[in-house]
Amino acid sequence: MHWRIAPQIQARRMIDRKPLYLMTPALAWLTAFMVVPCLMILALAFFQRGIYGGIDYTFTLENIALVFDPLYANIFLKSAFIAGLSATIAVVIGYAAAFAIAAAPANRQAMLLFFAVLPFWSNYLVRTYAWIVMLNREGLIAGAAQWLGYDGELPKMLYTETAVVIGLVYNYLPFVILACYAPLSRLNPEIAEASRDLGGNGWTTFRRVILPMTVPGIATGFVFVFVLSIGNFVTPALLGGGQFQMIGNLVYAQFLTANDWPFGAALSMFLIAIMMGLLTLQTYASERASGAGREE
């Protein structure tokens, strides 16, 4: 079918030729400050820890093996659970918000998006500290409960897993809203109308037409939150109160307190591998969903 192939060939030519050199600065930057350090860390993971915290350049697989020690493997699983839970909650809330924004009058959408993303412009630490103010025993939530007449004992909120999940969801929600808004706003409104016209009610239309068409946005949002959460160490440190560790905290401790750089490096490599695996999967999934590269 000529009408379809022609623009693709054109696009391929554009990429094949001239503009490649325009990528050189970005590639150089990434190589120097991302690829090389990552490789150095990868190398570190195969050496022994020096007696006084330095590095003893003797090859070993001990650090890799230690990652699979139940003690540390459990921290990995725990982190994955917290990240998965946060990503799920963020997707549910974020998708609903994105849906509402995309359904708003066109001239108000930009403003609504701006407000949704507004917290991003403030410092991550400040935003996380704000939750301490909210959640502590004399905090805003406790105060509000009291003001409403509740005088019983409130469950402990700060320094719990729940607090960490709340903090992660809150911080990464704008990502999800943006990721879900993109496909929702591009939906041709006639497609939803077609479903109604053919006899579908609102729920069926959503489930069978709108939701499948916006899966790439959901996947992007989920993977973003998951990847950013599983390696996060600020939020668990502040809102978890050191009660429990996530992988990020463990890596941090290996490098800065335990002075066991090789083990820290081994943990980091696993973390990076998980993230890269997920991102690759997500890219593949959204490419498939958008129909790019589909052959006859």
Add this chain to the structure above:
Amino acid sequence: MTQPLLTIRNVRKNFGSVKAIDGIDLDIHENEFFALLGASGSGKTTLLRMLAGFELPDDGEIILDGKDVSQVPPNHRPVNLMFQSYALFPNMSVARNIAYGLEMEKLPKAEIRSRVDEILEVIQLSHLANRKPDQLSGGQRQRVALARALVKRPRLLLLDEPLGALDKKLRGEMQLELKRIQNEFGITFIIVTHDQEEALVMADRVAILKDGRLLQSGTPQEIYEHPESRFAADFIGVMNFFPVTQENGVLRAQDGSTITANTPLESAARGVAAVRPERLHIGGNDRDNSISGTVSAIAYHGLDLQVHLNTPASPDPVLIRLTADVAEQAPIGVGDSLTVHWAAKDTRVFAV
């Protein structure tokens, strides 16, 4: 005729201060191919969306099979719409797209499959049943959209500018195809179009809309040969206009020459006389009217020759259509003087 299938009675719809539909009455009969014709902003699409249930009229009734459906939501009307963008579900194959509406009716799987297969035969796309919409050409998508609406066997099939996205040649084929399918299924079709030629070719009856009002409705021939307003005369086909004044029952063009018509100008002293290009001829016996002028341009259209004539009787050049054989007998060049004639019965007059 018996009771009409669809009666639109005094329907009104405002968007803010804009009167999108300003009181329309219309009867459409069983098995009719009906065209709503109008320029953009005429209200034709709003009217169609009200029939489908996507807009609710502020006032008036839409009576289908004797029941007022004007407030019934789209998924509960025996009416289907073929969207201008086709609005195929990109995540579903051709067959799944077509099956969707039947699944909503909760029909048995076997019946759904046989009805989908059957309609795929009709639109001749059985071999593409498993393709996704983005793997189809524009013409194929259009057929799928048609099949998806048609397979539900609605009482009324609405088509919103169905041929707008197709190239000219394909459009001609699809016009005949749509007529064939309408005939075969015996379903009432209402088509919205801004293309007067499309309306004339396909429809049994045409309604011309302007500014949310119904200007005129009738068969294509009635509309073309007997337009009731200057707008309708101008909108449908090509028309030559001569500004005229009427004194003692005689019409005079701006250069003082007389123009004869079978009907007088009613209740006005000023107006326009109008005549279709194909009614003007250089020979023949119908010499009730004659005008002379200079040929200013000639456009060759293969089938005919379109000659522009500058004449003192009209501010705009008069357009004449000469068939190829007439043009060959008497070759005409730019700058030539030419006299054309037409019969009084072919003159239409409108007040302005």
